[in-house]
Amino acid sequence: MTRKGMRSVFFRPPPSSSTPSTPSPHSSSPPLSDSIVEEILEVAKSFLARWGPHSTTAASLFQGDDRDESRQFIEVVNKLYAVMHYLASRDSSSDKLVSAHDLMSTAMERLQKEFFQILSVNREYLYSESVSSVQSPMPISVRSSVSDFELETEDEFGIANESISEVERVSLSAMADLKAIADCMISTGYGKECVKVYKTVRKSIIDESLYNLGIQKLSFSKVQKMDWEVLERKIKTWLKGVKTAVKSLFEQERILCDHVFSASLPIRESCFAQISKDGAMILFGFPELVAKYKKSPEKIFITLDLYEAIADLWTEIKYIFSSTASSNVQSQVVSSQIKLGENIRTLITDFEMSIQKESSKKPVPRGGVHPLTSYVMNYILFLSDYSRILNDILADWPLPEQLSMPESYYGTPKEEDSPITLRFAWLILVLLCKLDGKGEHYNDVALSYLFLANNLQYIVNKVRISNLRFLLGGDWIERHESRIKLYASKYGRIGWNGVFSSLPADVKTEISPEEARESFRNFNRAFEETYRKQTSWVVPDQKLRDEIKISLAKELGALYGEFYARNRVRTRRVSESDPVVRLSPDDLSNYFSDLFYGS
Template sequence: MEKDQPKKSGSFACRDPDSCPASESVNVEAQPDEHETKEKHKEEEESEQKDDSSPDTDSITLPKVSEDIDRFISDLCDSISTPNPPEVPNSIEQFAELVETEITKYESNESTTKWSHELDEDTSSLLEAVNRISKLANAFGGFPSETKYTYSLSRASRILQRAMSFLEEEFRSLLEDSRSVDSDPTITKQPSFNSNNDSDRNAQGEPDSARDTNFPGYSPDTVDNLNRIASAMISAGYETECCQVYTIARRNAFEERLSKHGFEKISIDDVQKMQWETLEAEIATWIKAFKRCISIYFSAERQLCESVFSCNPTLYDGLFCNLTRGVLIQLLNFAEAVAMTKRSAEKLFKFLDMYETLRDLIPAMTGLFSEEPLRELKTETTSARCRLGEAAVTIFCELENSIKTDAGKTPVPGGAVHPLTRYTMNYLKYACEYKDTLEQVFQEHQKIEQSDASAGSDAESEPSSGADQVAKQSPFSKQLLRVMDLLSSNLEIKSKLYKDPSLSYIFLMNNGRYIVQKIKGSAEIYELIGNSWCRKKSSELRQYHKNYQRETWNKVLALLRDEGLQVHGKVAKQALKERFKSFNSMFEEIHKTQSSWVVSDEQLQSELRVSISAVVIPAYRSFVGRFRQYLDSGRQAEKYIKYGPEDIETYIDELFEGNPASMVKRKN
């Protein structure tokens, strides 16, 4: 039978011959008599061969020697305060050799599968052995003045260091290999950690949002192995190395995941230099990434962290917070950079989208982070949100300046709706779809302004009842009303560009009706503007209508009166003929001119035509009925009475089409 005690320089046995008992002196490296030593070795070998109870080296396994190791560790710990601590048993060397053999086997890739990727008896046995090595080193370390343990402590420490280096690589491999499996759609996945059956069925051929439910993509067996390795490293005092490997691997996983969704790290300078079209696309990507992180990734990451480091709740909480804080700060830095870009009207809506994303997801952080990190991250997020809010306020208020500076001197052809009116109202309609958010950002802005206001503002006079009414309006409502009033004033100025007063009123009616229709078509604007403003505007429109009627058709109606047609009580035919000629000429000129004018709102167009017909046609029919008899019948009558009442009505219906129309003589 072979010897069960390998004799090599790496033995755990005592190196000090003075302190070693005679029974163990065979383990000392340098003996005074070499011949005596060899003889003694021979005697021991013969004695061992005769001893049937001596085990065969091939039959020695980690589980078999583990009981001796545990017993020795227990004895060693119990003897800390005793004068004679126990000697190092020979089974310690056997144990050391077996542990190193196991590590060497997996380091040299003798196994077809990585050790950490299997969950079997060998895995458990080696981890338990590493834990024993750690306990052994700690136990030896409890006897700093005991020289007979010096070498044993050094030997245990070296093996432990090698074991930890091995476990560290296995830990990294598990974290990274599983991530690559998650990212490869061609690989059939194991049931995923933190996923449900539905998401597992959707592992391939799906949108990213569906596959995100598989994040972080580790199988339960993998998580169990990660937990066991982490526990072994931490209990051995290698907490820092373990946490560093985990943090780097998971940070890379986050960056890889965000990169797949199109979000990359972008410096503040690069954001400032971006064209708006490019930045707009980046913002859309950022919003998706931020939502996924808060609603999916962070929650899954916390569960993973808790599972891997279940042995130390304080540790996994700190690891999770540090990891996710880095990701979150990266996202918030982008938001801050966007808020710093040059203001322009088209940016408002994307700024508000980002603001809402930050605002709506802040509550979701409560269940993810502990109190102190939560407070810090909420502060960071709120700061970025407020910067975006202030930028949005500035952009919206710039609408005032754009209206004020629009001083074009070219009137819109045909009195149509001005481009400024269309732009402003469509901008407001779209903006008011964010009504609640704009109300919030303007209220926050007002608080900032009030906090910056001077103390002397308290001494100002009490507001009037009218001012009280305005004060009850929200800050955003007030701003909206200012914009509307500025637009109305600007349009009044632009109406003066028309030489024809009638066309000025058509222009004001067109633009006023467009404004009112836009307000009534948006419940949000209507709620903010208020019914009283709309009633006032409608009243203005009626007045413009009356003014148009007066400027255009009162002159026509004057020609259809009796005054000036009688001389000494008789109808003067020549005067009557001139009256009909004047009417025909004036009506034809109005028709030619105003058929080219534009009234695009069908209801307004119909109202104008009906109102014109209502005053002109009855007057014309009555005038013709009263005075036709004074003209010679036949061709002479047709020469002066060119149009019948029905013709007049037809021609009135051709007004405001935007195209000049010619009048064709028609029979009565």
């Protein structure tokens, strides 16, 4: 066969109607013979003389838009590999086999150089949007089964050429070149050398990217010695960077690695695991270190943020590190979540204990809202924002059986009640029991009931304006509103009992003028004394304040109004300075309007 004829067989032009493909040693080719082997070795020697690893012919085989030379180089390597198999089967010690092996080594050295150069030059482009676009619903093992060099028509990633940016075009071109080289080196037995180059470049990129995101390797002892303010800043940095690390670093690196090494499932899984493992273990090991830090109830919210961040990214993490080679990363993520969950349950227990152990005995001035009430309810309110993940954390952590929840406080638990519903109801019950004890510190029983009404009203208001209303439900709110009315009623009966008892038992009964005058005097004295004492009391909630005033005005105003109407004209003024009838029913309403402002 003439040289011209040989080249026409060796370098086949791509079919005009289909994508040019990279020949493999197993693709269809003319049967080998000694003469064809001679021709192949001659062409390969000539080609590698121009494109050897130390050749100055050009900077790179894979530069520019014309890919004829790079395609031909790949064909040279594949044909050379077929020749080596042919010669080895005939005479494993022949000079021609040694020559072919030397030529192959030269070609592989060149491809290694090209592979390294493409990775290095394009390191900032391989995380562009075009890398993300490689994703598809199909399994990874099927995703990259198309040709290597096609970028002129709608390419293997499903992106129309005219619709992509220049950066994306560069990235797609580099990815195709990397895949072509990797396919060739793997198919000819040089996959190990190819992977070594890839790992060297890409691992450094992962490590550098994590460092730029503020993710640093920390030891347990170093974390334990940190001030909380320092650790909190590191946690916030981690929270800010973890989504980027997973979705824009590890996920795209996985996609890139899967594409480049699509020719071998074991290689791509092993390669990705080796370049990502160290960085991933540092990233996902940090939350576990935080979980072991000194505990206090206030740290629960940022701990929940850590747990939530992992939970929200779990689907991506599970996909990215799904191989057996990456199983230790998944194990670390699971371990961090378990430790965070345990930490959160401990912090909730500590929070409950802090409520029970609160020991202040000084009554809140004027019967207002206790600081413990506002602290606990704000804490629970913030917790309710994490109800989705708290249900997961508390799912296997029911209330202790010995801690029965009175039906009057919560109602009969329902099967559909979530763990967080029961837990929040229990925490509020613990608070209410504590408040009952606080109410006993008042010397005035009426004021203690006003205190209880004020604090329960504050609790119900917090439930109404937050996610707690969905968790605890309308029945819970109605039940506790009934208790507020009960407390308010008891306050009214006890606090104004002296005023009510100053009037005759039956205000419609006929009495003498002297008895009427005495009743008016007793009423004036009792009302002024009660009013003077209670003007310093406070009801912060306007709705509750108005309801108590209206109730007093209706009940006391009605009795006094009846007595006033029947007996006012039957009394006479004892002296100008001591009028017997000092207050009219309208005066009572005016006095009531001034109550509960703490003046």
